[in-house]
Amino acid sequence: MSQLLFENAGLIDGLSDTRREGMHVLVDGPRVAEVSERPIKAAGARRFALDGRTLMPGLIDAHVHAIATSLDLGAIAHEPATLTAARSRLLLEAMLARGFTSVRDAGGADWGLATAVEHDLIKGPRIFYSGRALSQTGGHADFRGRNVDGDMCLMCSRAAQFGVIADGVDAVRRAAREELRKGATQIKIMASGGVASPADPIWVTQYSEEEISAIVAEARSWRTYVAAHAYTPEAIGRAVRLGVRSIEHGNLLDAPIATVMAQAKAFLVPTLVTYDALARDGKRLGFPEVSIAKIADVRGPGLESLAIAKRAGVATVFGTDLLGELQVHQSEEFLIRAQVLPAMEVIRSATGVAAQLLNRVGEFGTVQPGALADLLVVEGDPSADLGLLQEQGRHLSLIAKAGRLYKNTLGA
Numbered sequence: 321m322s323q324l325l326f327e328n329a330g331l332i333d334g335l336s337d338t339r340r341e342g343m344h345v346l347v348d349g350p351r352v353a354e355v356s357e358r359p360i361k362a363a364g365a366r367r368f369a370l371d372g373r374t375l376m377p378g379l380i381d382a383h384v385h386a387i388a389t390s391l392d393l394g395a396i397a398h399e400p401a402t403l404t405a406a407r408s409r410l411l412l413e414a415m416l417a418r419g420f421t422s423v424r425d426a427g428g429a430d431w432g433l434a435t436a437v438e439h440d441l442i443k444g445p446r447i448f449y450s451g452r453a454l455s456q457t458g459g460h461a462d463f464r465g466r467n468v469d470g471d472m473c474l475m476c477s478r479a480a481q482f483g484v485i486a487d488g489v490d491a492v493r494r495a496a497r498e499e500l501r502k503g504a505t506q507i508k509i510m511a512s513g514g515v516a517s518p519a520d521p522i523w524v525t526q527y528s529e530e531e532i533s534a535i536v537a538e539a540r541s542w543r544t545y546v547a548a549h550a551y552t553p554e555a556i557g558r559a560v561r562l563g564v565r566s567i568e569h570g571n572l573l574d575a576p577i578a579t580v581m582a583q584a585k586a587f588l589v590p591t592l593v594t595y596d597a598l599a600r601d602g603k604r605l606g607f608p609e610v611s612i613a614k615i616a617d618v619r620g621p622g623l624e625s626l627a628i629a630k631r632a633g634v635a636t637v638f639g640t641d642l643l644g645e646l647q648v649h650q651s652e653e654f655l656i657r658a659q660v661l662p663a664m665e666v667i668r669s670a671t672g673v674a675a676q677l678l679n680r681v682g683e684f685g686t687v688q689p690g691a692l693a694d695l696l697v698v699e700g701d702p703s704a705d706l707g708l709l710q711e712q713g714r715h716l717s718l719i720a721k722a723g724r725l726y727k728n729t730l731g732a
Contacts, residue, residue: 322364322365322366323346323347323348323349323353323362323364323365323366324346324347324365324366324368324693324720324723324725325344325345325346325347325360325362325365325366325367325368326344326345326346326347326368326370326375326695326697327344327359327360327367327368327369327370328342328343328344328369328370328371328372329342329343329344329345329370329372329373329374329375329697330343330370330372330373330374330375330701331343331345331355331374331375331376331687332374332375332376332377332664332667332671332687332702332703333355333376333377333672333686333687333688334376334377334667334668334671334672334675334685334686334687335668335671335672335686335688337662337664337665337668338664339374339664339701339703340357341372342357343355343356343357343375344356344357344358344359344360345360345375345687345695346360346362346365347693347695347720347723348723349723350692350693350722350723350724351689351690351691351692351693351722351723352687352688352689352690352691352692352693353689354689355687355688355689368697368718368730370697370730373697373698373699373700373717374696374697374698374700374701374702374703375687375695375696375697375698376667376671376687376695376696376698376702377421377671377672377684377685377686377687377691377694377695377696378419378420378421378422378445378671378684378685378694378695378696378719378720378721379418379419379420379421379422379638379670379671379696379709380420380421380422380423380424380637380638380670380671380674380675380678380684380685381415381420381422381423381424381445381638381639381640381650381670382423382424382566382589382637382638382639382674382677382678383424383426383568383589383591383639383640383641384415384423384424384425384426384639384640384641384642384647385425385426385427385428385429385482385641385642385643386408386411386412386423386425386428386429386433386447387404387405387408387428387429387433387481387482388428388482388642388643388644388647389404389407389408389411389644390606390643390644390645391602391605391606391607391643391644391645391646392606392644393482393516393643396481397481401481404481405432405433405436408429408433408442409436409442409444411647412433412437412442412443412444412445412447413442413443413444414647414648414712415444415445415647415650416443416444416445416719416721416726417712417713417716417719417727418650418651418709418712418713418716419651419696419709419713419716419719420445420650421445421446421684421694421719421721422445422446422447422448422674422678422684422685422694423445423446423447423448424447424448424449424450424505424506424639424677424678425447425448425449425450426450426453426508426547426549426568426639426641427450427451427452427453427461427482427483427508428452428481428482429447429449429450429451430449430451430502430503431449431502431503433447433449434446434447434448434449434503443726445721446721448505448506448678449503449504449505450499450504450505450506450507450508450547451499451502451503451504451507451508452481452482452483452484452499453482453483453484453508453509453510453549454483454484454486454492454495454496454499454507454508454509454510454535455483455484455485455486455509455510455526456485456486456487456510456526456527456531457485457487458519458520459485459510459513459517459520459526459527460483460510460512460513460514460516460517460520460526460549461482461483461484461485461510461517462483462485462517462519462520483510484498484499487531488531489530489531489534492527492531492534492535493534493535493538496534496535496538496539497538500538500539500542500544504544505544505678506539506544506545506546506547506566507535507538507539507544507545507546507547508546508547508548508549508568509527509532509535509546509547509548509549509559509564510526510527510548510549511525511526511527511532511548511549511550511555511556511558511559511564512524512525512526512549512550512551512552512555512556513526513551514549514551514614515595515598515611515614515615515618516607516608516611516643517611521614522551522552522572522614522617522618523551523552523554525552525554525555525558526555529558529562532546532548532558532559532562532563532564533562533563536562536563536564540563544679545564545565545566545679546563546564546565546566547564547565547566547567547568547589548564548566548567548568549568549569550567550568550569550570551569551570551571551572551618552572553572553573553574553576553577556570556573556577556581557576557577557580560577560580560581560584560586561580561584564586565586565587565677566586566587566588566589566637566677567581567586567587567588567589568589568591568639568641569589569590569591569618569641570588570589570590570625570629571590571595571618571619571621571622571625572618572621572625573588573625573628573629574628575628575631575632578628578629578631578632578634579632581629581632581634582632582633582634585635586634587634587635587636587637587673587676587677588625588629588634588635588636588637589636589637589638589639589677590622590625590626590636590639590657591639591640591641591653592622592623592626592653592656592657593640593642593649593650593652593653593656594640594641594642594643594646595615595618595619595622596619596649596652596656597642597646597649597652598611598612598615598646599612599615599616599619601645601646602615602646605644605645605646607643623656623659623660626657626660626661627660630660630661630665635673635676635677636661636669636673637669637670637673637674637677638653638654638657638666638669638670638674639653640653648712651709651710651712652710654666654667654670654706654709654710655706655707655710657669658706663702663703663704663706664703666706667702667703667706670685671685671686672685672686673685692721692722692723693720693721693722693723694720694721694722695718695719695720696716696718696719696720697716697717697718697730698715698716698717699715699716699717700715713727717729717730718730
């Protein structure tokens with residue numbers, strides 16, 4: 321792989337609050353070799369004169385569902401896995417075209433899909449996958465309707481690819497071990513009710529303290545962590561106190577529990593765009609009425625949860641949680657968050673801060689020597705106009721992942 325030299329860039333490094341003008345960056349193979357305020361001498365390097373365009377890290381979405389190719393999760397459960405994978409390819413390649421070079425899958429993706437990306441069979445973002453999310457009976461990954469008998473297994477019901485039901489300490493230990501055996505980079509659990517599941521109110525807490533503690537212990541033994549779907553202060557607080565590191569959604573977060581999160585150095589992964597998209601288009605696209613009715617319970621407080629987290633010093637990470645056709649709205653999360661947060665802080669949530677959550681500090685989400693060369697060239701300054709990250713990557717003139725170019729309209 322040859323060297324790439326980016327000259328006279330406006331650099332957003334993914335870590336600081338400033339955009340530095342007139343910067344020069346040398347990429348050698350898959351990694352950044354040098355970042356300098358002065359011109360870099362590199363004979364034979366492929367040169368890109370950016371003339372003030374922005375060079376920044378590739379984006380990270382920490383809450384996607386790559387196999388959620390439709391809002392009708394039941395239909396996905398009954399189609400061949402090969403068909404689902406083919407449809408997932410289109411979703412993943414569209415994510416990369418929008419500038420997302422890494423994603424954390426919060427339920428459904430597996431070793432096969434991640435490996436297909438790694439081998440470039442799918443030209444998409446690298447995947448940090450959770451495997452199947454762990455859920456108690458009647459929890460957020462239990463998609464059986466109320467008319468279904470309890471002895472009907474989840475594998476015979478809706479959305480089996482997204483979650484597994486496990487009850488009791490022994491069962492959750494085994495379930496966690498199984499997902500870790502299959503290569504999960506973190507474990508996802510359901511700690512409160514949710515929007516998409518039919519039987520559980522938002523406010524219900526899920527899993528006992530003993531069960532959550534057992535799952536956390538298993539994740540730690542693999543030197544990784546647990547992410548928990550949780551909305552209410554009660555669900556968030558107990559999960560964090562028991563060692564959960566990442567709270568997904570967290571729309572109903574309050575100030576006292578935000579302080580608990582900050583003290584524990586837990587991360588918050590809001591997914592605000594999904595509620596806007598579902599409220600607008602969910603009914604038309606076949607999202608169940610029982611789930612649409614739940615959206616109002618969590619949509620309104622979402623922005624306030626961001627403000628509460630900021631005041632408490634909780635690190636927030638970019639996430640979207642969009643399903644099916646709604647995944648085209650992925651980049652709108654930037655604009656929603658910018659209503660209460662500075663633009664550069666929103667950008668950092670999808671770069672340097674997201675890398676902290678992934679335990680990949682210095683490797684992803686930044687432009688510095690030694691980091692993987694996941695790079696975007698933006699036609700303008702996104703820290704001044706987050707609209708430049710919209711329109712399906714229209715304003716991105718170059719996209720590189722580990723030094724390999726996936727888009728280049730600069731002509732170099």
